Amino acid sequence: MSRVKRKRIYIINLVWKTEYTYGILIFMLLGFLYGWTSERQTVKTTKLLPSAISGKKIVIDAGHGGIDPGAVGRSGLEEKEITLDVAKRLKRYFSRVGVYVVMTREADLDYSGENGDRRLTKKRRDLLHRVKIANESEADLLLSIHVNSFPQSIWSGAQCFYDGKLPESKLLAVAIQKSLAERLGPNRRKAQQAEYLLLKATTMPAVTVEVGFISNPREEELLADAEYREKLAEAIFYGTAEYLTALETAARPVLTSKVYPELSFPSVLPGTVCLYYATPNNEDLAFKPEVRETPHFEEWQREERGKLVLKELLKGPGEGSALLPCLPPGEWVRSFRLAGETAVVDIDAALAESINGGGASELMALYSLVNTLAVNLDLNAVSILVDGAKNATLGGHIFLEEPLNPRPEFSAGLNDSNR
Numbered sequence: 001m002s003r004v005k006r007k008r009i010y011i012i013n014l015v016w017k018t019e020y021t022y023g024i025l026i027f028m029l030l031g032f033l034y035g036w037t038s039e040r041q042t043v044k045t046t047k048l049l050p051s052a053i054s055g056k057k058i059v060i061d062a063g064h065g066g067i068d069p070g071a072v073g074r075s076g077l078e079e080k081e082i083t084l085d086v087a088k089r090l091k092r093y094f095s096r097v098g099v100y101v102v103m104t105r106e107a108d109l110d111y112s113g114e115n116g117d118r119r120l121t122k123k124r125r126d127l128l129h130r131v132k133i134a135n136e137s138e139a140d141l142l143l144s145i146h147v148n149s150f151p152q153s154i155w156s157g158a159q160c161f162y163d164g165k166l167p168e169s170k171l172l173a174v175a176i177q178k179s180l181a182e183r184l185g186p187n188r189r190k191a192q193q194a195e196y197l198l199l200k201a202t203t204m205p206a207v208t209v210e211v212g213f214i215s216n217p218r219e220e221e222l223l224a225d226a227e228y229r230e231k232l233a234e235a236i237f238y239g240t241a242e243y244l245t246a247l248e249t250a251a252r253p254v255l256t257s258k259v260y261p262e263l264s265f266p267s268v269l270p271g272t273v274c275l276y277y278a279t280p281n282n283e284d285l286a287f288k289p290e291v292r293e294t295p296h297f298e299e300w301q302r303e304e305r306g307k308l309v310l311k312e313l314l315k316g317p318g319e320g321s322a323l324l325p326c327l328p329p330g331e332w333v334r335s336f337r338l339a340g341e342t343a344v345v346d347i348d349a350a351l352a353e354s355i356n357g358g359g360a361s362e363l364m365a366l367y368s369l370v371n372t373l374a375v376n377l378d379l380n381a382v383s384i385l386v387d388g389a390k391n392a393t394l395g396g397h398i399f400l401e402e403p404l405n406p407r408p409e410f411s412a413g414l415n416d417s418n419r
């Protein structure tokens with residue numbers, strides 16, 4: 001009799017315990033998603049849907065590492081250290097709400113020794129191993145954390161980049177960009193498309209978050225601060241949670257794979273060349289043209305015109321101009337030729353040093369060349385070699401195996417990413 005009684009009590013206890021644990025988990029999840037946001041009156045957060053978030057699997061990639069420091073600030077602060085710390089903080093946010101996180105790295109290391117093909121550069125081997133980790137994980141999305149830099153210190157602000165192949169990537173980038181602007185103060189940057197190798201080669205929706213410019217002294221100080229890194233991780237987490245909620249709810253956003261507005265370059269007036277330099281404003285990565293008088297330009301041979309245009313571009317913006325050069329002054333072009341309708345520019349590998357590992361400086365240096373050649377010579381593709389080699393890279397984010405097509409939307413200074 002007493003044995004039976006004891007058994008029954010045991011069973012009741014067990015049931016009660018399981019429900020209790022389950023209840024606590026639900027309570028924690030709801031509390032985390034709703035409670036935290038209600039504390040922040042200034043941030044308008046969409047009602048997050050726990051069922052859309054927990055149970056998901058995501059890959060977090062801490063950019064650079066090991067032999068590759070990434071961009072380096074004036075104080076000696078390295079990109080690889082910031083990206084790892086923000087990635088770990090971000091992992092904690094996701095783990096708390098039942099998201100399974102795969103990290104591409106959790107220590108200061110690189111994967112240049114992982115891929116057996118010695119013909120590939122260390123940087124490419126490292127990135128291809130990260131691609132492998134991500135693709136084998138079969139995760140729902142990938143977040144790659146990087147830090148930006150630009151030769152001039154004027155630019156600041158976090159910015160998200162996406163690849164054009166999956167419309168979800170753009171939605172995710174726009175959601176994180178919105179969250180960063182809402183949570184970290186004024187930032188008029190918009191999510192932008194970029195040809196980063198990791199984004200191109202992975203199979204899931206993927207976004208690179210450049211969490212700020214290490215080349216800007218004020219932002220470098222912020223990026224060194226643990227509290228600010230925590231806020232960055234929080235903003236990236238909420239942006240991602242809002243994206244997942246939007247995908248799941250009835251108000252499902254319309255997915256469109258169209259990433260660029262249909263734009264073309266303006267026509268260049270006879271006797272002038274149009275040179276693209278970066279704008280000093282902090283709203284976008286965009287170019288503005290400087291029109292320079294070049295008498296009899298049209299009478300030159302096309303290849304000679306190309307050489308002249310590059311020479312003018314490398315002189316930098318004219319005196320008194322507010323525009324910013326994307327390439328340092330100097331003889332960076334080793335050779336220029338035309339192969340049919342494609343321009344082939346061979347540039348000096350030493351240029352990579354001015355890039356300083358930063359995504360923005362890499363993107364802007366490349367497209368300053370490509371867009372300027374395209375508008376003046378009416379070209380559709382520019383192939384870039386580095387020290388005569390194809391498949392090269394300047395900053396380690398964009399690989400130059402394919403010729404680059406001009407991007408008029410950079411030069412128009414407008415970006416419809418959020419429309």
Ligand SMILES: [Zn+2]
Binds near residue numbers: 064146359
């Ligand atoms: Zn980077």
